Amino acid sequence: MRIVGIGIDLVDCNRIQNSIERFGDRFLKRVFTAGEIAYSNSMKFPRAISRRVLRAKEALSKAFGTGIGKSMGWRDLDVQRKKAASRSSC
Numbered sequence: 874m875r876i877v878g879i880g881i882d883l884v885d886c887n888r889i890q891n892s893i894e895r896f897g898d899r900f901l902k903r904v905f906t907a908g909e910i911a912y913s914n915s916m917k918f919p920r921a922i923s924r925r926v927l928r929a930k931e932a933l934s935k936a937f938g939t940g941i942g943k944s945m946g947w948r949d950l951d952v953q954r955k956k957a958a959s960r961s962s963c
Contacts, residue, residue, distance in 0.1 A: 878935070879936055884931070912954065
């Protein structure tokens, strides 16, 4: 695997929460893939998961050196949780 770049991001949780409350599904469907929405909704605190996914997307877009914009859109990135490795009973 080749490292393209490093990205980091901070998200104003209130800004994201306000966008979700104000625009609801319209905001969610504009920013997140169907899989990301389904995963978030399956969790106890879906809004916290949504914020984590958004931070990952912003950091990844910065690592590519593009940011979110013309070259890369929100839904061009799909953040998925890595499945836990199975544990042996040894």
